[in-house]
Every structure is written in C-alpha cells, then in structure tokens.
Amino acid sequence: MLHLFVCTNETASGKPACGRRGAQQVVTAIQKELIARRVMARVTPCGCLGPCFDGPNAVVYSNTGTNGVWYGGLTAEDAPAIVEHLEHGTIYAAKRVDPPGT
Numbered sequence: 001m002l003h004l005f006v007c008t009n010e011t012a013s014g015k016p017a018c019g020r021r022g023a024q025q026v027v028t029a030i031q032k033e034l035i036a037r038r039v040m041a042r043v044t045p046c047g048c049l050g051p052c053f054d055g056p057n058a059v060v061y062s063n064t065g066t067n068g069v070w071y072g073g074l075t076a077e078d079a080p081a082i083v084e085h086l087e088h089g090t091i092y093a094a095k096r097v098d099p100p101g102t
C-alpha cells in the first residue's frame with residue numbers, strides 16, 4: 001500500500017509554510033478523490049518536510065520499501081493525478097521534485 005504524507009505545517013521560521021499555501025485543501029481534495037474512486041491508500045497530514053520554498057509538498061512511500069517520490073507546488077487541482085499515483089503507481093511528472101538534499 002502507498003502512503004502519502006502532505007505537509008500542512010503552519011509556520012516555517014520565516015519561510016513560506018505549506019499550511020498557509022493551501023496544503024489542507026490539497027489533503028481534502030485527495031481524500032475526496034480516494035473515496036470517490038474507492039482507492040485504498042493512506043494520506044497523512046504532517047509537519048515540515050524540509051523544502052518549504054517549494055510547497056505545498058508531499059511524499060509518497062510504499063510499504064514495499066521503495067524510495068519516496070516527492071511532489072512540490074501541489075494544489076487541490078492536482079488531486080486526480082496524485083490519486084492516480086496512489087492507485088496505479090503512475091508518477092505525476094509535472095509536479096515531481098527531487099528529494100531534499102539531492
């Protein structure tokens with residue numbers, strides 16, 4: 001099963017925080033899309049993931065131990081493509097970003 005973590009952090013030490021740039025709306029839109037498509041995946045709001053300037057940020061991990069796939073600059077309109085990733089593993093290239101520190 002794939003697990004999506006979405007940063008909904010509200011403060012980021014003077015940097016632009018994902019939670020103030022629509023991250024909660026991203027979470028809500030993804031959860032609605034998962035329910036509508038009956039996709040079994042986990043979505044967890046979380047604290048700062050690190051690359052605050054690129055947000056709203058999210059990362060997909062798999063319980064099979066594969067490396068995470070990072071996304072940046074997400075909006076609620078990206079929900080169908082993110083759910084496509086969670087359902088079929090299809091990476092959403094338009095919003096994929098390099099993992100922080102690489």
Ligand code: FES
Nearest residue numbers: 007018048049052
């Ligand atoms: S506030 Fe979202 S990555 Fe830092």
